[in-house]
Amino acid sequence: MSGINNFFLRKDLKMKNKKCFSFLKLNMKKKLINFIRFFLISSIIFVSLGMPIIIISPSETSLQIPEYIPLNSQLGLNTTLADQFNPTYAYNNIQTQLDFGYRIPGTNENLECANWINNQMQNYSESEIYNFTVDDVSCRNVISRVNPNMSQIAVFAAHYDSRAIAEKDLDTSLRDTPILGANDGGSGVAVLMEMARVLAASKINWNISFWFVFFDAEDQGNSGINGWDWCEGSKWMINEMKNQPDVYFRKTQSLESINSFILLDMVGGDNLKFIHEIHDSDELRQTVFEIGHSLGYESTFPLEDAEHNIEDDHVPFAQEGIPTLDLIIDFDDLTCGWPYHHTTADNIDNISQDSLKITGRTVLQFIYETYNPELDFFKKFSSKETFFSNPFVIGAGILIIGVSIAILIKKATTMNG
Ligand code: 1BN
Numbered sequence: 391m392s393g394i395n396n397f398f399l400r401k402d403l404k405m406k407n408k409k410c411f412s413f414l415k416l417n418m419k420k421k422l423i424n425f426i427r428f429f430l431i432s433s434i435i436f437v438s439l440g441m442p443i444i445i446i447s448p449s450e451t452s453l454q455i456p457e458y459i460p461l462n463s464q465l466g467l468n469t470t471l472a473d474q475f476n477p478t479y480a481y482n483n484i485q486t487q488l489d490f491g492y493r494i495p496g497t498n499e500n501l502e503c504a505n506w507i508n509n510q511m512q513n514y515s516e517s518e519i520y521n522f523t524v525d526d527v528s529c530r531n532v533i534s535r536v537n538p539n540m541s542q543i544a545v546f547a548a549h550y551d552s553r554a555i556a557e558k559d560l561d562t563s564l565r566d567t568p569i570l571g572a573n574d575g576g577s578g579v580a581v582l583m584e585m586a587r588v589l590a591a592s593k594i595n596w597n598i599s600f601w602f603v604f605f606d607a608e609d610q611g612n613s614g615i616n617g618w619d620w621c622e623g624s625k626w627m628i629n630e631m632k633n634q635p636d637v638y639f640r641k642t643q644s645l646e647s648i649n650s651f652i653l654l655d656m657v658g659g660d661n662l663k664f665i666h667e668i669h670d671s672d673e674l675r676q677t678v679f680e681i682g683h684s685l686g687y688e689s690t691f692p693l694e695d696a697e698h699n700i701e702d703d704h705v706p707f708a709q710e711g712i713p714t715l716d717l718i719i720d721f722d723d724l725t726c727g728w729p730y731h732h733t734t735a736d737n738i739d740n741i742s743q744d745s746l747k748i749t750g751r752t753v754l755q756f757i758y759e760t761y762n763p764e765l766d767f768f769k770k771f772s773s774k775e776t777f778f779s780n781p782f783v784i785g786a787g788i789l790i791i792g793v794s795i796a797i798l799i800k801k802a803t804t805m806n807g
């Protein structure tokens with residue numbers, strides 16, 4: 391009896407074990423299906439989060455190559471926008487800045503220069519000063535908006551501060567003295583002011599806003615002022631634009647409204663040759679450089695060249711996905727034709743009106759060809775920001791991979807146990 395009982399008991403136990411085992415199997419199967427489901431859904435979310443970035447960023451969105459229309463038909467003038475750029479006016483704008491003296495952040499000379507830029511620009515635009523501090527030193531950026539209320543914005547920028555030390559001067563006894571910054575700072579400001587004059591006089595019904603931005607505190611990194619970094623003014627501005635957009639942008643505008651950002655830095659030296667900067671939009675560079683070629687300035691705008699990495703005022707904007715272009719020379723190459731970078735020889739004697747003209751004419755021609763109001767769409771330039779360099783996408787990717795690994799580890803340990 392007990393033998394029979396035992397037999398049935400064992401059979402019962404076997405049945406129970408079998409049931410339990412198949413239940414476990416079913417459970418694991420379910421878990422596996424759930425895991426695959428989770429993985430697929432996460433992947434779909436991951437890809438669809440990135441999709442808008444892929445869709446928005448490439449250039450194909452609204453490509454329209456404008457046909458050149460002589461401006462006299464729009465302006466009633468026998469000239470083009472580029473032809474109206476007066477290099478002597480630009481040259482005089484440099485001289486006026488130098489007349490203020492050294493425009494080191496926090497000095498009266500710097501303040502007077504900012505006020506002069508702001509007052510001059512009020513003749514052509516709505517111009518405002520934005521105060522900020524770096525280590526308790528008062529600094530200020532200037533933004534001048536031509537045609538300010540449009541939903542798209544083209545930004546043209548330069549820095550107006552001059553460096554506190556001439557650390558590369560051949561005369562070592564002068565390396566602690568400040569530089570005048572005729573080219574390094576002054577030239578970009580001067581060309582922008584002359585461009586603004588031309589644009590305001592054009593009376594074209596632009597349907598884009600033009601911003602002329604004059605940064606303070608760009609040129610004090612590497613012990614220019616102790617403890618300061620390069621580009622303090624532009625870093626401060628981009629943070630403020632993100633934290634307090636209403637202070638900067640008009641209705642319908644945001645950071646995404648910026649169609650292009652072109653920085654002019656050291657555009658007034660002899661033998662002008664602009665570099666290819668690594669943070670820049672290849673497309674924006676190609677567009678501007680080809681226009682330079684079409685105007686006959688082939689050596690200034692080389693279509694093929696090695697890439698350089700310069701931490702200039704455009705970088706904080708490029709890092710936000712804005713298409714940027716830094717028009718700057720290879721200042722470290724002493725054979726480049728302008729060997730006066732961060733020396734006391736960065737003065738008016740080493741400024742070329744021809745280089746100011748080449749830069750001003752090319753950028754004005756870019757404006758005309760890209761933002762001509764007769765175009766249905768403005769070209770959308772791709773930026774260097776890519777899908778996989780977007781912090782949001784990187785974060786989502788890390789999260790998914792982390793959760794997947796955690797689930798796999800948990801699975802492996804429960805299976806072993
Ligand atoms: C450009 C002109 N810069 C300064 N004067 C920016 C810069 C940043 C230069 C880092 C060298 C290194």
Ligand code: ZN
Binds near residue numbers: 553574609732
């Ligand atoms: Zn400099």
